[in-house]
Amino acid sequence: MEEAVAQIYTTKNLGAQFYIDNFNNATKYEIDSTSITNKNSPIYSPTLPNMTYAKGYASELNVFYENYDNATYFGAGLCVYFAVVMLLGTIFTFLINVGASQKFVHPIVSYLRAYIIIPTMFSKGRNAQPMGGFKVFTGLFPDRVDSLICLGYTVLHIVFWAYPYHSSPAHTYTWTSQLEEIRRLVGDRSGIMAFGEIPLLILFGGRNNLLTFMTGFKYTSMIHFHKLVSRFMIIDALIHSVNYVLLFEQYWARALKTLYFVCGIAATTLAVAIWLFSFHPIRSRMYETFLYFHIIMVAGFVSMCWYHCRDMGFCEWIIAASVFWVFDRVVRVIRMSFFGYRTANLTLINDETFKVSVKRPKTYISSPGQYGFVYFADALLWFQSHPFTVYNDGENLVLYIKVKRGITKKIHNKLVANGGKMTKKLCIEGPYGESSPVGKYQNALLLTGGSGVPGIINHALTLSAKTKPQNIKFIWVYKTIKDLNFYFEDFLAKLKDSRVIVDIYLTRETSLEGAYLGTSTSTFGSSDEASYKDKHKAKEHTSFGQLPSFINFKLGKPNMEQLIKEEVESFGGGSVGIVACGPPVMMDHLKHAVSKEVVSYKDRIDYFDEFQTW
Template identity: 25%
Template sequence: MLRLEWLVVTLSALGTWGASLPGDVRCVTALYSAYNYITFAGLPAKGMFDTRCQNPLKVTSIYAASEIYCRDTERVAGLAQMAAECEEFGHHQLLPREAVAGNLTEDAIRGMRIVKYAELTRSDVMNAPVMISASYFNRVYNTIEALQFETWSHHAFGFVGYAYWGFFIVLAIGYRLCGWATYQRRDHNTGAGEIESQIYNPTGSWHTGLPLIRDTLGWLQTHLLVAPPFTSRGREVLLCIFSNRAEALAVSGFWIISITLSFVGYRTFEGNIYWPDIPSQILRYSADRTGIMSFANIPLLWLFGGRNNILIWATGWSFATFNVFHRHVARVATLQAVAHTILYLIIYYRTGKLWRAFNKTYIVWGLLGVLVMVFLLLTSLDRIRSGTYEIFLIVHVLLSILTLVGCFYIFRLNKIRATSARMTYDEATDVVRLEVLPATPFLSPSPGDYFFLYQPFRWTGWESHPFTVGAWSSQVESATGSSRTGKATDALDLSQQPLLSNAINQPDEPLPAEECEKECEVSNLKAIFWIRPYNGWTQHLRQQCLRSKVQPVETTILLEGPYGHHFPIWNYESVLMIMGGTGIASAVPYLQEHIRRSKNEWGESSKEKTYTRDIELVWTARQIGFLNEVANRELQPLLARQDFQATFYATRAFTCSPDDLNESACDIKLGRPHLQSLIMSRASDASSAGVSLVILVCGPAGMADEARAATHLAMRQGHSSIKYVEESFAW
């Protein structure tokens, strides 16, 4: 296939887009990607990051292979990135080299079994470290190298249109400035005759350039700005109307570049681990390329279509000229979008998943966006546009917005996941409990994470609202039907991932398509959000529940995220959590993490353990019903623990009967806690015992201010081993 090396070099120099994966880390990336296909005995035995970061046999194999296939700089950079990914995505520490050094001697590495690609299945369990063959490594490395290049080139080629039109705009601005300078020079002389004399007979060095400028402007005026589009005297060329030759040349060049870049520059080879045959590679790469280039043209559409366009003033071009450019950019973008859709449908058809594809939200929205673009193109034809211009204008704007919404759902897919959801509302708690079941198998929330939630099938479906994940659970099912509870698996089939998904930026994730169909695990993650209805969308959720005769109410929610960061409270021996209302959502994930870490599955030497010895939760809410609900569900596993105690406060004393107080296993008090006394007492106890204390606060601003002031007072009195952490309650 043709590779535009000159264009690659040029775009690299311009710095438009670099490869998403630095070159010095690709060697180690290829290694742990290759070892993703091999199953090792020992613990941990499940989960991509669990095994990659902590399984001694797999980690030893990666270290050993890096000694054979990677240069020193590549090994250092690649292992550093691997360790960072273990912490960021897997929430694990990479097993250090010293822990497995005994298996990394020259003799040990030389004695390892050499494994070829596809020699082992997922059911073949290795009881010792293994070495991948050179051909296996080269296959995976070349796949990652090709994917990184394609990812970069898709975006770089998408920006070529900006450079192309920017070049013409700069020329137009230069032409306008030259004309303005010549006019100013004429205006400052006594008459036209004198200026002509000075131009043709310059008397000073400053004037020597004026004849060249005049001749150049004259040539441009004669041969480009006044001349008919091409050889014909009419304005119509191939059913397209142009005012002059400059417009025709600019538009023709854009068409040529757009079509050419849609078909060239693909790095293909036999044996790609994601798409083994070359036709499949070309289909996938061209499908992504046309989609990204189409989306990149949308800002140009809006820029050229505006009547209050600053470029009209800068270039001197008329609105009619920009309108010509607007229409042709729209036609190119529409054809690219249609090609993108057709190519993806062919991909799904070839894999036998065409009908299943229509159950995916991003496919539906993408098809809707493309159909709207086609309809916009048809209705913008001259006869239709001129015959019903006012109606056309209104419809054109509305449909353009709908197109953007459709594109939004596709190109934000790297962060937005379609989910099914169930929601309930209890007037006694005045809280909407939203349980979402993400459709993606590679979502793994952490304490401190929050998501933006969308409810797409509404008039204002583009609105987003941030909420902290209150709690989650997951059950991982294998192809054989067995299940286990735990974290979501990260395995996926890249060949079926949509445009711009996370898999494009993390190419080491997937299993082979033919193998994943049979043996990949599926994680049924359930994330819980507690939403206090106020007004707007939250009030709409409440009304939906009240109108429904059956609860829970089924709905569709889009998740964008996760965002946020987690604070390592497990590094502190004593923890005090002060929560207000739905701020409990910040505490529960940390408590769930404490349960997991306190099992100490990884041994005393592992950083996965927790140093926390006692946790106290103080939670204030309006309704006792909300306190009871969470205590009897998400907090129930903690109530019997010796290292956990909780005190609940209800601020509405007259909304419950005394029997309600007896329904909870926790201590519920009426009123509010005295935070200064509470914090001073805990700070004093921590100082006396010589332990570290972290105070985690999430709630209304008044409560947070009181807690912060009390902590500051304790610090001033000498209790210095305190860490104050405040989670945002208001967005």
């Protein structure tokens, strides 16, 4: 090391000993500078000048760079926090996927899952539904386990903010006052921590995030983490900017002529604008506008951060964030390229929903519950993409798309004009999400509501085709029977001779007299059904005319607490895997109902929520 340093100052390789000998020689003949009476005469012996200034300046520099180091450690510490969280999630997900978690039925484990893992943030609160009032002050809240993860990050961040600043005793050699020194230290720490959070923002906001595959965290959870980190990053950026504005208040005009200062102001302004335009009322009402302005402003923000610090350091954080962003986009393009734009058949089901059927490429392999982002070929709205659950129907992929705004509304209007049928080219980017390992349980309870049925029915058909002995119950909560004929022909009829028990709750029907379902008037059923199915024969409705007897029709909206309790008890013991996807209200009620049943049930219950919202 000493030799490497020596090479900087001379072309000769003098070696470390040369400098040690010279130092020893100099100190041997050193005289005290205070003993020199005539300071105008030449000095022929080595001596040291007054070191007060040098020591004071060195003290301030030590404090300055110690704060730089601490801020870098703190920025890395925030990343390490989430690394630990993701590692724990990976371990738990692995145990669930291999079926080992079924053995953990200790009361303590059940209480932890009932009161921490499964429920909403607040008791009987909202998770899938937005919280707030007046349709303006609304927002999506994480569930309880995600909330605790966010709380841990919040506490850690506050600790990093509050970690002592070791102000130098002198603080007058570099700074005009101790207040000025503290402003610089606080501004630097918050600014560096803000940079450390940028890679987390990009990572959690990307679709092709390997962490969702490894940890079992839903994309919804990742977006909650994205929001949390972004808010702290903005606070850090504001603290950094305010302190620097105060430091430069006397040199404002000169500072505005420097690139790094102007880019810093632009980066902070863009960060605040991104945050303001990301509020739930704007996001929920103008999602497409929000999304593309979000992307443009984030690109501008990252660019400004780069030019702000390219000559000072810390750009490794920007490089890491850019790598995550580029990786996500490249993988998305690759996924879309493998699928290509294919001609799909579109069929109108009702005023709210239309069906899409497209031939599946051999490279597109999906599992029950996974979803894809659909791009419709359109001259004006080709860039819009929305996530929909994909249902495997032989060689075809089937999606049931709920009509909202933008491209889905435009296609719906064309379907109406074309008599309910048309063809259109589209591309599906995916599949995304993880398939719930409900096949690892002795009993499977599958619940869905409204148009959330594709993934759940896919689970039912997949499980029924397996030879593993398993009790399977499929429950669908739907409004009326008039649209069920469409779904019956598509997939309900396939459950006819399976071991799946089918219950359908019709929430807006008062009678089924004369109701018809299917293309035949024959009675459906099987004389050699499994023992579990025999227990439910008494529940089958066969007095409503031309209705298949293998489906148990029930009128009215079910009470979720009572339904979960009755269905779990009807299995007669054994581990239970519950998978659900439906309207937000139903999903929030289910979380509460399942969390209560987890404690009272003697065996293991695992709940898999396949509802996605952000």
